[in-house]
Amino acid sequence: MTLKKQTLLVTGGAGYIGSHTVLALLEAGHEVVVLDNLSNSSPQSLARVARLAGRAPVFIEGDIRDDTVTRALFARYSIDAVLHFAGLKAVGESVREPLRYYDNNVAGSLALCQAMAAAGVFSLVFSSSATVYGEVAQMPISETTPTGRPSNPYGRSKLMVEELLADLAQSDPRWRIGVLRYFNPVGAHASGSIGEDPNGIPNNLLPYITQVAVGKLAQLTVFGDDYPTPDGTGVRDYIHVVDLAAGHLQALNALQTRSGWQVWNLGTGQGYSVLEMVHAFEAASGQAVPYRIAARRAGDVAQCWSDPAKAEQELGWCARRGLPEMMADAWRWQSANPQGYGGD
Numbered sequence: 001m002t003l004k005k006q007t008l009l010v011t012g013g014a015g016y017i018g019s020h021t022v023l024a025l026l027e028a029g030h031e032v033v034v035l036d037n038l039s040n041s042s043p044q045s046l047a048r049v050a051r052l053a054g055r056a057p058v059f060i061e062g063d064i065r066d067d068t069v070t071r072a073l074f075a076r077y078s079i080d081a082v083l084h085f086a087g088l089k090a091v092g093e094s095v096r097e098p099l100r101y102y103d104n105n106v107a108g109s110l111a112l113c114q115a116m117a118a119a120g121v122f123s124l125v126f127s128s129s130a131t132v133y134g135e136v137a138q139m140p141i142s143e144t145t146p147t148g149r150p151s152n153p154y155g156r157s158k159l160m161v162e163e164l165l166a167d168l169a170q171s172d173p174r175w176r177i178g179v180l181r182y183f184n185p186v187g188a189h190a191s192g193s194i195g196e197d198p199n200g201i202p203n204n205l206l207p208y209i210t211q212v213a214v215g216k217l218a219q220l221t222v223f224g225d226d227y228p229t230p231d232g233t234g235v236r237d238y239i240h241v242v243d244l245a246a247g248h249l250q251a252l253n254a255l256q257t258r259s260g261w262q263v264w265n266l267g268t269g270q271g272y273s274v275l276e277m278v279h280a281f282e283a284a285s286g287q288a289v290p291y292r293i294a295a296r297r298a299g300d301v302a303q304c305w306s307d308p309a310k311a312e313q314e315l316g317w318c319a320r321r322g323l324p325e326m327m328a329d330a331w332r333w334q335s336a337n338p339q340g341y342g343g344d
């Protein structure tokens with residue numbers, strides 16, 4: 001079944017994954033309303049999305065916790081479903097500022113669900129994370145792998161929201177909730193005009209690598225080469241952000257025929273080490289990435305990759321873009337926008 005044209009609310013739609021998903025939704029013919037407080041993004045991302053799509057989403061600058069804003073929004077637009085990306089995502093910051101994280105991510109999601117229920121909107125796709133699995137002994141990770149104890153407040157906030165949503169779906173059969181557990185999103189739209197624009201020094205591997213290559217940072221620090229992995233460095237399941245965006249459209253589609261609480265891993269099923277990532281980037285970009293080996297980073301797991309079979313069976317979705325494309329697209333974005341959206 002293909003998805004009929006809908007009016008969709010995208011919270012956090014100006015951010016990295018949200019902006020790529022807004023583009024995919026516009027390209028598929030949907031009407032899109034973005035609600036974003038711009039706490040970690042620039043309105044330029046949506047201006048560029050509009051240029052790529054040939055039409056603009058409605059943009060409302062506001063906070064998901066502000067029920068005056070959400071109630072007015074639901075009263076004005078006839079929303080069919082909500083894609084909920086808005087949240088804070090920096091692991092280290094969540095350790096230093098847990099209250100801000102629980103407020104934004106947990107209380108924010110709660111307020112959004114209350115506003116949805118009041119407006120009679122019961123379809124929701126939620127951005128969760130593989131971090132909810134915690135430390136897992138056996139790879140790959142499938143949805144039947146029990147959730148664990150995430151090692152930081154950010155991860156715990158995601159797990160709390162998942163559980164809140166499960167209780168909600170249990171309480172009222174009108175809810176249709178799709179929880180998407182992302183593995184490691186990377187890359188950028190092939191145009192090079194939208195991409196990841198982290199504030200300050202990046203925490204994540206690929207933006208750090210691209211900023212070394214563009215000359216903003218001197219060298220990469222590889223956190224640990226003594227893990228029980230083939231080359232001793234950490235292994236992750238990196239997924240192209242455009243594939244990830246496509247997964248959201250498939251999840252919306254599936255919610256037309258599935259009620260209750262559903263969960264899907266969005267990953268490729270393939271793990272790559274930090275050093276494999278460095279070498280793949282060098283091959284795709286022609287740029288050298290100097291690095292040094294340092295101690296392990298607190299809270300990191302040795303390895304994490306998905307079993308994506310459930311999404312393939314139930315959503316008809318699988319990741320199509322391999323590592324060379326992830327690297328080429330990340331580099332096109334970074335080299336064309338060395339200052340991110342700040343260069344506009």
Ligand code: NAD
Nearest residue numbers: 012015016017036037038039040041063064086087127129
């Ligand atoms: P991002 O920071 O680029 O996007 C989040 C957006 O939400 C930003 O535009 C920010 O301004 C907005 N926002 C934050 N709090 C808000 C609030 N209270 N009200 C309104 N807007 C608010 O992050 P992203 O990488 O695009 O991540 C999107 C979602 O996916 C997040 O929920 C994140 O936790 C989740 N996720 C991300 C990753 C990753 O590695 N990027 C992995 C797993 C899950």
Ligand code: UFG
Nearest residue numbers: 129130131182183203204205208221222223234235274300
């Ligand atoms: N790494 C380095 N040097 C760096 C940055 C990262 O060696 O400068 C290594 C890490 O140790 C890890 C791998 O590169 O082995 C990936 O690290 P990232 O920080 O890019 O990603 P994580 O897997 O640690 O975390 C990401 C998101 C989290 C999310 C988690 C699980 O940042 O929000 O995936 O989905 F919870």
